[in-house]
Amino acid sequence: MGAGQCRPSKGYKNNGKANLDRDAHVIKHGTSTIDPRCKRAIRKHFPGAHRADIVLRTTRAVFKKHGFNEDNTLFASSTCPDEINCVIDDFSLIWGEHFSLGGLAGLPFTGKTGFSAFSHHVPEDDGRLLIFFAPHIGVASDGKTGRVHRLGIAKQTTACGSCIAAQNTALKGTRCKPCDDHDGPIGDYQQSVVTEIVTDFIEENKSRLEKVEGDMNVKVTESLYDRIKEEILKIIPDDFKKPIALIGGILINTDYGNRQHDYILVKDLLIRKKNNKFVSLEKELEDALDEPRFNRLVYHDAA
16 A cells, blocks of 8 residues: 555554554654645645644543543544545544534535434443544645545546635636536535535625635635534534544645645534533643644654
8 A cells, every 4th residue: 555545554554443554654754745735735725733643642542541432432523525635534543433514615414313323333341432623725836725636537626626616716707517406415514505505605705705814725624624623513412421522623625645744623522511611622632732742743744
């Protein structure tokens, strides 16, 4: 299996435990081979983002201190079903079986029914829930946002395609034709919702977006993150008694050959025990990133 393929890294497999062999390679040989233009774009638009495997390791270390482990924790995600979002497979290799709450653009389209089903599968013995939620955005090797190279396709393609399509519809001031032409109760319902959310954001912030220095793709993705978080918090009942942990962020895809170096910008790391409110573990994550076993990876990745 070639390096960078959108499949689990061999480094994860060690009697069911994650050891991430590629970390040793990075430390020995220096930073990743990702194009400097791509890395500069990620640093510019998503300061504080880290390579996905670093995020997986540090968040696991934080949650472990709060009693979460692969035996008592059921994992779910609310991310776009795009095949390039294979970081979910890496989460599963650490946390076990995976329940999908998300649909197009990462919105939790399974709703309260989906969360109810997920929560009923929690382990009986000290069971806990963990949810990773994120919109995603591509950053190609040339630094362009909203674009990536995929396996077997010469030209760049959009990522997130749903988000970019909704954005283009909003900017043109036209209707979403596939949404209008759908037949039956399902049709193109999800894209209709994504288009409505993105259109509302652009219309409400048009003057600011025209003046702000930055990338429209990035701003729309950031707005989607806020909406996904809002919806995730809505579907979690206040009276759910089991501990719940949330990892919220933006998933940053790179070109196919570099996919093992996808990035995550963690925007929220939250935990709720029993019926208490969610509390932030941001400081604990910062401390974990400063630990020698992780800090050396962060140092080489930033080089």
